[in-house]
Amino acid sequence: MSGTDLVHQGHGEPRPPHHPNYFLLGFVGALGVLAAWLLGEALAAVSTVLVYILVALFLAVGLNPLIETLRRQLRMPRWASILTVCLLLIALVTAFVWMMMPPLADQVTTFVTNLPSTIDALQETRFFQNVDERFDVLERAEEAVVDPQVGQQVFGGLVGVGQVVFNSLFAIFSVLVLTLFFMASLPGIMDMTYRLVPRSRRAGVRRIGDEIVQRIGDFIAGQLLVAAIGGVVAFLYLWAAGSAYALTLAVIVAVTALIPLIGTTLGSLVATLAMFTHGPVIGVVTLVFFLVYQQIESYVISPRVMRQAVDVHPSANITAALVGGALMGLVGALLAIPTVAALTIVLKKVVFPRLERR
Template identity: 75%
Template sequence: MRARKRPRAEQPPERRPPTEETRRPNYFLLGFVGALGVLSAWLLVQALTSARAVFVYILVALFLAIGLNPVIEALRRLRLPRWAAILSVCLGLVAFLVVFVWAIVPPLTEQVSSFATSLPSSLDQLQQSAFFRDLDRRYDVLGRIEGVVSGGDFGQQVFGGLVGVGQVVFNSLFATFTVLILTLFFMASLPGIMDVTYRFVPRSRRTGVREIGDEIVQRIGAFIAGQLLVAALGGVVAFLFLWLTGSAYALTLALVVAVTALIPLIGTTIGAVVASLAVAIGDPWMGLVTLVFFLIYQQIESYVIAPRVMRHAVDVVPTVNITAALLGGALLGLVGALLAIPTAAALTLVLKKVVFPRLEER
């Protein structure tokens, strides 16, 4: 019998060399994918911009929680449970806000009412003066004011201004309440947050990272404590000076000076200007004396008090502090200026403990 021939193995299909049509990219597909990427990035930026206020609230609350943690630990050393220490700190913050509002709102309301009551008589005296009559004859001041007041848009502008002021007050109250609630939750869960954060680091490096992280938290707390001490001292000095000079709003202006002193670089100047203007309304010469006093005290605070208080809080060169505060203020405004100096202190600590030793070993 004749053996059957085995079938030939199937030959692979012949490959043709690539032509220009096969090598040409699909420009439509590339453009479509690129447009989707740009659109996704734009939507992400818009979402982050819309949620900027929420991120700012979270940053401020976390900053306050870390800064107030040394106070909580001090209360715990007095054998208070953590929840009682947190509750005591929160009650202290609320009490300060209540005292601040109580000291600010009644005098401000009284001044506005007094101004509104004396406005007609002040205008009559102004109209009777020779200077105003000559000014009205030249530029028709009364006619222009009457035209603005009797215009149809004047009522809408006044109403819109009142609505705008009310909206600003409501937003400020909402922001303050939100930050207080977030600070409460962060203070309660700060040890857990730190432990979870350290678990993202490999076990072999976790001890060193924990040591640096704990020192950063300690420095932030020391910075806030130092700022509060400097601000409180400025408020006490302002109260004593204004009380001795016979100012009727010594406590109110002292609280304004203390709160504005928390703003880096320009806070003390803002408080001095506000207090001097408030005093100058009743007595211009005394207002000038007040301004001179605060300028002298500002120099003492900047070159004597603050360096001694902050010596162990933030071990950062003053030039770095000023640069960080300016950059933080340009990026996030007042919040950025407040967060910039502790951030610079944390980066300086990382450079000294991690980066520079490794560079020396090479």
């Protein structure tokens, strides 16, 4: 047998060209699209629960430095440190409610008591009489009161408000329970997360992870410091202005200041509206005072505190808060700044060194 025959025998007959199975490709592609759609629907259905988990995990990580400080300084077991922090938070919430409820109840009672006389005085004014002659305000108001559809709408609105209140209380309770769970199991969760990294890189990842946790705790501490400064300044001014509810309004200013970007503005508006009840002059003065203080806080106090806490440029903080608020509302604005701080740590410790070695 010649060499040419062996070559032909080894290669055999030429194979026909391979044609892809378009039906199989389309079927697999359709299954992939269906799986992606089902996954998106599932994530949308549990998005609220995922937000609860994310907020609780953020709070647990943020409170962890305080727990570790109590554990090291006072030599307390971790469960005792967690219990101390929880009792402290409960005490702060109780004090806030205790300061808020009496003046709020007094003002509501005063408003309801004076409502008939206020309406009578309004009807006697020349302005209201002219408006009533042109638009029949009183007649339309009486028709609206006796209209059954209006009653149904009011009842539906009350039911909606009750549902919102119930959902809010349920959300707060869920977040608190999840936060307590995450605080107790945070070391185990972090150790399990680090074990997913190869052993050769585990030490470096642990250092970066611990630094990120510390930065989140520093962010919460910095935000609390900014809020405390705002509350103290508001109390001193309102007390000097003679407000009977200086402490309550100051607490409102401090609590709302925990909200990035718009928090101080909301609290200042509440305090300003309350001071307008004492007269237009003191109301305008209060408005000017809080406008000036808001500029000082935005450009002096908050940038310095947050720069030391999260080591992120103020422009990046503002941009992150705006983007987070647009994506996830208030929760996104709260989580955006520590997220940017974590990304900054990864860039400085991992990405930039690798790029420099190339």
